[in-house]
Amino acid sequence: MPDHGEIRQVRASQGADSQVRVFGVPPADGAGPRDIVDGFLEAMTADDPQLETARKYLTDDAAKSWKPGSGITITSGGLTWVPVQTEKDPEGPRFKLTGKKLATVDERSAYQPNTAGGNYDEYLQLVKDKAGQWRIATPPAGLVLSESDFQRIFKPVNKYYFSGSTLVADPVYVRQRTDPDSRMDPLAQTVKSLLSGPSKWLGPVVASSFPTGTELREGTKSLTYDSQNGQNTLRVPLNERADNVAQPQCQKMAAQLFYTARDLTASRLDRVEVLRSDKSSLCGVTEAAASAQAGRPASPRFQYYVDKQDGKLVRMQLRTDDDQQDRAEPVPGPLGTAGSGFRVSAAAVAHDERRAAVLSEDGRGMYVVSLTTAGAMPDPVQSSKAGRLTAPSWDARGDVWVADQDPAAPALWLVPGGTAKPVKVDVAGLDGGRITALRVSSDGVRIALLVTKDGGRKNLYIGRIERPEHHTAAGSGVSVRELRPGAPQMAEVTAMTWAPRGRLLVVGRESGGVVQARYVLSDGSTVAAGLPGATGLTAVAASEDETKPVVAHSADDGIVWLPPGAQWRTVAAGGLAPVYPG
Incomplete structure (x- = not known):
């Protein structure tokens, strides 16, 4: 370390090549067993082709059979290792690797938080090769990386599949740089993962338009x-499996590619062209054509909240172009009628903004009310006998979801079409927990649940919505399966909402930390970005349209909003329960 000299300013490069790269050091001649173990663990984090340096620490047979692409184990705080056999033992030295298992990434690049608890344990058996050098005969099945190494080497991306006519984001992780095993760049890695099919968790409710084997x-x-011609075009050459697909199917394939590729480069993507195996053009889509295939909800016209003073549901258009905001107005229909006497405690607005599902002031009755025509308040479509209902949520099909918090009979309910008889939804894996808040994703295949258990602590879970299509009765057979932690790094979650590109915006705190708002992926992994200055938030809402501001309720300031690239601003000091359609 230098102990003297002048101090000079250093300007860090802003280019992509500023990222740290790691290259492993091959084993030294005559290296001892401990050095071999240390060197191998370091070499697993390297960027060299085929992880050739890491393989040099293995026996010839182990080097040939080792498949680092078969999966990744992520540990918190790195690995420790201890010898369990010495060099004098007949089988040679043996070392036990131990670490706190945080998550795994499977062969389809899907991230899975470790919900079972416990540690990662692995044994490395060392033997001497023909040249008398110590080498590892039993390497781990895949890669083993610390959390910091994983975040340095890999990045989250979305690939997209269809659920009916709607594109659904499926988050995976790919190498930030060229993959040492396949030698593919990040975009090619992501497209390869797209073609291999959806993650195992999402697979039961989505489908790919690509023919099997593509x-x-x-x-x-x-x-x-x-x-060319002012358009950025991505051309994707496929094998012969896709050579003869019909144009409608090809258009859907191209839409999957467009949405998968659009977030992977800094340049705007204008067009995707699918190529046959002979590199001739099969079809192509522009951004507008891909959007038409995606089946996404229209951009919302209004944000909605409850006026604290009179308990009315109101709406407001926020314009970010000139820093002006429209004045709040009561919603049309029975909910905005003066003197009706009905007070709203929470609300959800349908994606087409023609109806609202609202809770009564005591939270025990849910009403579905028109926002286009006047009239009397309808009868409640769902009620709780001895508890409160959660704030409702609409899915893209026009169904309403709500949970009953009755201690004697907690349940999740679905109201098909917003008017049919409520159907009880089976939720696998609640384990005695009680749903205290919920939000259905705009694609309709995931539901985020705040579940209270363990002495009142609220944890976030994400479940897969399964809808057996052979059921004839409206809503029958719908279930929520495979709950998984939505924010395992947070000790408690207090509010959440779905955000663009399949993410969740979560308000909560880490163990020993302060309350903050952060984005998490639907697989439970954290995206680094958080909301600046997001303190004191008790509710939050976001739109799929990224040009719309994040809207929240602050205990100190009422309804506040955060447009892209700006600061928080108070818009309604007397507002509660902000929502976007959904």
């Missing part, structure tokens, strides 16, 4: 944009 054309290692 892969990138042999030898394709890189995919880049081609700029």
Whole structure:
């Protein structure tokens, strides 16, 4: 370390190459067993082709059979290891690797938080090779990385599949740089993962438009944009499996590719072209055509909240272009009628903004009310006998979801079409927990649940919504399966909402930390971005349209909003329970 000299300013590079790269050091001649173990663990984090340096620490047979691409184990705080056999033992030295298991990434690049608890334990058996050098004969099945190494090497991306006519984001992790095993760049890695099919968790409720066996054309290692006529075009060559697909199917394939690729480069993507195995054009889509295929809800016209003073549901248009905001107005229909005497405690607005599901002031009755025509308040469509209902949520099909918090009979209910007889939804894996808040994703295949258990602590779970299509009765057979932690790094979650690109915006605190608002992926992994200055928030709402501001309720300031690239601003000091349609 230098102990003297002048101090000079250093300007860090802003280019992509500023990222730290790691190259392993091959084993030294005559290296002892401990050095071999240390060197191998370091070499697993390297960027060299085929992880050749890491393989040099293995026996010849182990080097040939080791498949680092078969999966990744992520540990919190790194690994420790201790010898369990010495060099004098007949079988050679043996070392036990131990670490706190945080998550795994499977062969389809899908992230899975470790919900079972416990540690990662692995044994490395060392033997001497023909040259008398110590080598590892039993390496781990895949890669084992610390959390910091994993975040340095891999990045989250979304690939997209269809649920009916709607595109659904399926988050996976790919290498930030060229993959040492396949030699593919990040975009090619992501497209390869897209073609291999959805993650195991999402697979039961989505489908791919690509024919079975479709892969990138042999030898394709890189995919880049081609700029012609002012358009950035991505051309994706496929193998012969896709050569003869019909145009409607090809259009859906191209839409999957468009949404998968659009977030992976800094340049705007204008068009995706699908190529046959002979590199001739099969079809193409522009951004507008891909959007038409995606089946996404329209951009909301209003934000909604409850006026604290009179208990009315009101709406407001926020314009971010000129820093002006429209004045709040009562919603049309019975909920905005003066003198009706009905006070709203919470609300959800349908995606088409023609109806609202609202709770009565005591929270025991849910009403579905028109926002287009006047009239009397209808009868409640769902009631709780001895508890409160959660704030409701609409899915893209026009169904309403709500949970009853009755201690004697807690349940999740679905109201098909907002008017049919409520159907009780089976939720697997609640384990005695009680649902205290819920939000259905705009794609209609995931539901976020705040579940209270363990002495009153609220934890976030994400479940998969399954809808057996052979059931004829409206809503029958709908269930929520495979609950998994939505924010396992947080000790408690107090509010949440779905955000663009399949993410959740979560308000909560880490153990020993302060309350903050952070984005998490639907697989439970954390996205680094958080909301600046997000303190004192008790409710939050976001739109799929990223140009719309985040809207929240602050205990000190009422309804506040955060437009892209700006600061928080108070818009309604007397407002509660902000929501976007959904």
